[in-house]
Amino acid sequence: MIPMTRLNRLVPSAVALTLLGAPLVGYLIRDGGRLVGAGALAFHAPRWGLLAAAPAAIQIHVAAALIALAIGLVLLAGVKGDRLHRTLGWVWVLAMATTAITSFFIHQINPGGPGGLSLIHLLSGWTMVALPMAIYAARRHRVATHRRAMTGMFVGGLIVAGLLTFLPGRLMWAIFFGPA
Template identity: 65%
Template sequence: MADQDKSMQRPTLSGRFGVLALGAATLAILAASPGVLAAPLRVLQGLGFRPHAPDLGLLAAAPLVIQLHVAGAVTAFVIGAVLLAGVKGTGLHKALGWTWVLAMTLTAVSSLFIRTINPGHFSLIHLLSGWTLIALPMAIFAIKRRKVRQHARAMTGMFVGGLLIAGLFTFLPGRLMWHVFLG
């Protein structure tokens, strides 16, 4: 009888599948109704928004420290997304995790030498770099002590704060990534 009850249950949209389904539905609705995006696109066009193929020549012309920073951030973003979506605790997770730690360290350390926002001085964004350089060893120490929840919280926080939120700031009008992808 228990097997019969399970087969009669209504399927739910939970976990990763639910997020993917919601994202696909949102994209489908936006694609079907282009008028919804007209006003925001006019505002972006006023800021010089012209989507185009990435102009990698701008990155190639950037100083080496910026190139290293971008390489570390992109590597950490891709590996971090794989780690967050994948099964935890496997050999692959551990190997990719150590690679992610190295990429995050490269990103944080290289950012200390990028001072274009406040020439010659640190800016508020550098607080994220300091936080990352302190939080990375703490997260590693947490997993070594088998404090999985503390480790997961710290690593996810660094991914969201140190990569996603800080990464979004690099796409502001006038910044290098804005020009590479949008300007």
């Protein structure tokens, strides 16, 4: 029998992997082998000019996400609750909010959809709701709630969403892997 604490950590991870894995598998099946065939996967030096030529919203979005990623790694590895944690935490919150807000001005995934929004924008909306809730939990000394919320936003909003930017057809794919 798995202890309940381990099960509590395992179930959300399994659900997240399923929710992310299913669309990825569907995409790869629908792709019909074009991803790995006909030179679609071309390793080369990053083409930073593509990012420089992107709209300002995308540039701000990428910069804020990278700042949030770097600070998030420091916060996860560092001592919790001290002045440095709180100061970096506020900078992280601002970077995450900037990342989420700027995402609403990026419509390349679903330009013809409702308002140009796609399913990934749901994650941005959730981030805008979860950030104040996590801050409220910290101010009320509900450490476990705060930890879960912030870790969830880091993993879902930065790691998972960040990995999705490397799918074919997306800007990060073109910068790092797309045909030259």
